[in-house]
Amino acid sequence: MDDLLALDNQICFSLYAVNRAVTSRYRSLLAELDLTYPQYLVMLVLWERARSDQPTRVSDLGARLRLDSGTLTPLLKRLAQRGLISRVRSLVDERVVTISLTEEGVDLRELAIQVPQKLLCGLDVAPERLLALRNELKAVLKAMEIQGEKVPNG
Amino acid sequence: MDDLLALDNQICFSLYAVNRAVTSRYRSLLAELDLTYPQYLVMLVLWERARSDQPTRVSDLGARLRLDSGTLTPLLKRLAQRGLISRVRSLVDERVVTISLTEEGVDLRELAIQVPQKLLCGLDVAPERLLALRNELKAVLKAMEIQGEKVPNG
DNA sequence: CACATTTACATCGTGCACAATGTAACTAGA
DNA sequence: TCTAGTTACATTGTGCACGATGTAAATGTG
Numbered sequence: 165m166d167d168l169l170a171l172d173n174q175i176c177f178s179l180y181a182v183n184r185a186v187t188s189r190y191r192s193l194l195a196e197l198d199l200t201y202p203q204y205l206v207m208l209v210l211w212e213r214a215r216s217d218q219p220t221r222v223s224d225l226g227a228r229l230r231l232d233s234g235t236l237t238p239l240l241k242r243l244a245q246r247g248l249i250s251r252v253r254s255l256v257d258e259r260v261v262t263i264s265l266t267e268e269g270v271d272l273r274e275l276a277i278q279v280p281q282k283l284l285c286g287l288d289v290a291p292e293r294l295l296a297l298r299n300e301l302k303a304v305l306k307a308m309e310i311q312g313e314k315v316p317n318g
Numbered sequence: 319m320d321d322l323l324a325l326d327n328q329i330c331f332s333l334y335a336v337n338r339a340v341t342s343r344y345r346s347l348l349a350e351l352d353l354t355y356p357q358y359l360v361m362l363v364l365w366e367r368a369r370s371d372q373p374t375r376v377s378d379l380g381a382r383l384r385l386d387s388g389t390l391t392p393l394l395k396r397l398a399q400r401g402l403i404s405r406v407r408s409l410v411d412e413r414v415v416t417i418s419l420t421e422e423g424v425d426l427r428e429l430a431i432q433v434p435q436k437l438l439c440g441l442d443v444a445p446e447r448l449l450a451l452r453n454e455l456k457a458v459l460k461a462m463e464i465q466g467e468k469v470p471n472g
Numbered sequence: 473c474a475c476a477t478t479t480a481c482a483t484c485g486t487g488c489a490c491a492a493t494g495t496a497a498c499t500a501g502a
Numbered sequence: 503t504c505t506a507g508t509t510a511c512a513t514t515g516t517g518c519a520c521g522a523t524g525t526a527a528a529t530g531t532g
Contacts, residue, residue, distance in 0.1 A: 168434045169427070171362045171382065175448055176340055176437075178455035180359070181384055183337040185462050186330055202488060205334070208325045222511065228325065230335055233511050235489055259497050259510040273323070280322045288465040289458055294329055297458060300451045301332035304443055308339050311442040356518060377480065387481045389519055413480040413527050
């Protein structure tokens with residue numbers, strides 16, 4: 165065997181290391197917006213959905229980001245405390261909490277737009293290489309999620 | 319603009335999502351070994367180094383896994399408590415803590431060997447595709463780290 | 473040798489992730 | 503309408519990550 169257990173042979177470690185390295189780059193850029201990386205992802209979803217005028221529920225964010233309420237509830241409370249979003253319990257169904265952007269939250273988008281650009285500039289990797297990597301990742305994620313649906317109790 | 323801020327266009331989100339999906343697969347496999355995923359990575363390094371009879375210091379693990387003592391110290395304490403490793407302060411340099419595998423830690427390798435195999439079997443993605451992804455990730459990581467060394471205060 | 477600096481970990485605080493559990497609100501069936 | 507079941511979110515506890523700081527040991531300098 166050419167060592168299945170060798171760290172360098174484990175795709176998991178490459179994923180883990182690259183993810184942390186990329187997140188680290190984002191961290192310093194996002195510090196200027198006073199956002200953490202997961203908070204930034206939540207804001208991305210909210211900015212995206214703001215166009216379609218559909219109210220966003222906590223479960224919508226969870227479905228998009230693959231996060232549960234255990235992660236989202238405290239995160240959203242912090243975003244609300246910073247005045248970027250509001251959390252309102254629905255009147256038609258009191259189980260549901262509706263998330264909407266405040267004016268400040270909407271405005272933050274202008275600053276956030278610069279983040280991906282700055283990140284790409286600071287990244288000494290060919291853009292087409294990143295694009296290829298992203299497409300590979302998306303394909304793998306899709307495969308894993310379809311598979312997960314096929315065997316719900318596996 | 320074709321929306322730089324769209325979630326699906328952000329490589330960071332693909333990385334984040336795939337990393338968590340893969341980690342999740344590992345989690346259930348590693349539960350049988352009573353290991354978390356980062357603990358498993360530490361054990362991989364220790365098994366690797368056990369061959370060369372070099373003593374492993376906390377900073378060696380940190381360099382390999384890109385983790386600092388704030389993460390490693392409590393993690394290593396937990397591994398020690400489970401009897402897989404021993405933590406001994408060096409006699410020649412009392413700042414250094416030397417990590418070594420216990421007999422139980424060495425033996426666990428036999429069980430751990432099955433983990434990557436089981437993971438690959440349970441993953442409905444072509445192996446050569448994973449290999450390509452891994453190589454892409456390694457290349458990106460390398461590029462980012464070389465770059466990081468070039469600009470230490472950037 | 474005295475003293476500043478560096479090194480190697482340890483500690484602390486914050487914020488995720490996630491499993492497990494709790495709870496109130498809605499829904500469906502008899 | 504009573505009740506069993508489901509849904510949507512909240513809470514709790516554990517374990518990372520990581521920045522910031524602390525501390526003792528080693529090293530370097532005059």
